[in-house]
Amino acid sequence: MSETNDNSKNKLHGLWALTNRELKKWYKAPVIFTLSIIQPIIWMGLLGKAMNLGAIFSSGSMEQLMSKIVLIPPLTLMQSQQLGVFFQGLQTSIMQNTFHTSDYFSFMAVGMIAFTALFTTAFSGMSVVWDRRLGFLNKALSTPVSRAVIVFSKVLSATLRSMFQAGIIILIAIAFGLQFGASFNPVFILGLFGILFLICVGLSSMFIAITIRSTRIETPMAVMNLITLPLMFASNAFFPTSIMPSWLQAVASVNPMTYTTDAVRQLLIYNTIDFGQVGLDFLYVGIFAIVVATIGIALSWRYLSR
Amino acid sequence: MSENIIKAEGLTKVFNHQLVAVDHVNFEIKRGEIYGFLGPNGAGKTTTINMLITILKPTEGRATVLGFDIQKQNNDVRNVIGVVPQEYTADEDLTGLENILLCADMYGIPRKVANERALDLLKLVELTDFKDKRVQTFSGGMRRRLELACGLVNRPKVLFLDEPTLGLDVQTRTATWNYIRKLKKEYGMTLFMTTHYLEEADSLCDRVAIIDHGKIVVVGTPEDLKHSLGGDIITIGIKEDAEVSELISKVENVKEVKKENGSYRIKAENGEVTAPFIIEALRRKGYTVAKLMLTEPTLNEVYLEYTGKSLRDAEESREAFAAQRMMMRRARQ
Secondary structure (H helix, E strand, O other), X not given: OOOOOOOOOOOOOOHHHHHHHHHHHHHOOHHHHHHHHHHHHXXXXXXXXXXXHHHHHOHHHHHHHHHHHOOOOOOOHHHHHHHHXXXXXXXXXXXXXXXXXXXHHHHHHHHHHHHHHHHHHHOHHHHHHHHHHHOHHHHHHXXXXXXXXXXXXXXXXXXXXXXXXXXXXXXXXHHHOOOOOOOOOOOHHHHHHHHHHHHHHHHHHHHHHHHOOOOOOHHHHHHHHHHHHHHHHOOOOOOOHHHOOHHHXXXXXXXXXXXXXXXXHHHHOOOOOOHHHHHHHHHHHHHHHHHHHHHHHHHHHHHOOO | OOOEEEEEEEEEEEEOOOEEEEEEEEEXXXXXXXXXXXXXXXXXXXXXXXXXOOOOOOOEEEEEEOOEEOOOOHHHHHHHEEXXXXXXXXXXXXXXXXXXXXXXXXXXXXHHHHHHHHHHHHHHOOOHHHOOOEHHHOOHHHHHHHHHHHHOOOOOOEEEEEOOOOXXXXXXXHHXXXXXXXXXXXXXXXXEEEEOOHHHHXXXXXXXXEEEOOEEEEEEOHHHHHHHOOOEEEEEEOOOOHHHHHHHHHOOOEEEEEEXXXXXXXXXXXXXXXXXXXXXXXXXXXXXXXXXXXXXXXXXXXXXHHHOOOOHHHHHHHHHHHHHHHHHHHHHO
């Protein structure tokens, strides 16, 4: 019998339709959309301003500390001013050495970009389970749309969402006083979105691959809880790896989050950019994305239909 | 070219190496007919459909849809079939029109064609006025109709309907049947459906296969099946006694007596003539008939005959399922 509808020549058909379906749930719902913008503001406020590591090294607190350790005789006004200048210099150099910037807020705000990518992509596993439970997945599977497209539409929608949120974060961070590095060039923003795209594809594929067989909504939630925070804190997102214990350094050195954050930091806030390292960052995150996305798509072929 | 649109040979599905959901079923579905699987929950109806629509791999056996092997040529099968699943799968957050267009995109139908078809289909299922309303606001019947429209967007040669009126009230159910008849007429499709509503199988299907425990018990047109029982059913309510069965079976034209839930179920030819004789025979021995009901055979009787249980028992679990689905819908909002 030759009477087929020969519609599905293009292997990628349906990709944008399915991606847009996911995105509409977000940009067409004003509450969710607003929350997704407010959320990074709150985090940045809490982690950047409240947990301000830089304040520990501020001249005021250093002075207090010193006066407790060494019995400094009462100082003249002149001496105290000199000491103040000294401590200020000390603080700046400590900050530069540990964080490569004199401003912890800038350091953290950039880490927040990777943080948001992680949390937004973590939900992609959940949406697969929802589709399975509500029967939409079965319907999609009964159409000629490719299995890889079904999975990749989830990946793509999470990626686009993260990139939008990252853009918001940058804008907010600038408003809050982000200090760009001396060699910053607006073109580097493209690099930021480039590496963000790679890490989001990788992370989202990873979360989907882990939960693809699951029929219970609890599974992706448990996976999220288990994975997100370790991935976050075993990286340089909020804390430089150089002052971590060596075992944690080892973990951080294979964590793709570390490479993402490093690349973004180098491009945005470091005064001197090591382009060799940035290239390595891109390579590492790129390989991570390709490998995990391939695994995710291979699993989708195997497990989407039972 | 064979007239068999669907042909299944020894189709079997075993879950987890132990649960036999579908057990070596064979059937053939002819061009243009509405073929129904009738059976309780867990009989294997949905599993069979899921294998035919290529989302479940058979453990054993094979089947073809329009000549395409469901395993080796699954993408060809997907192109020529339409599916209306048991669940409401339309996206709550999208409008009616957006949902149909989404389905069209999954079939790779160009946007221009898709738009035309979507509007035609919305008209057909009388949802034109609601095309820009979000599905969230739709009633159960409207959702069902939208699912029908989605299942037709690729102009399928075969339409699979899994429990098309599950959880709908009686009026909406009847209306949905009319839509299904209309669609069939309009597009000249072959339909494969599952149901556990006897009335639905009776009024819609050209042929019915009664399925129980994963096996097809009997196949035939609803009329043939009913006639195969040979006679009417007289049900009488009477104080139970060992002698009663024997007394009744001695009456002329009575073919069979069965005790069921505290009453006697009698199969007899010319029920309206035989019934008075039964009452008389019992009264002579001092038994009083408290209740009498005369029914012409329905598919329920057929069902009872072949599976040994009433389909009514299945109703409860269906209600439970419908309730669960409502919950899922709310949970999503």
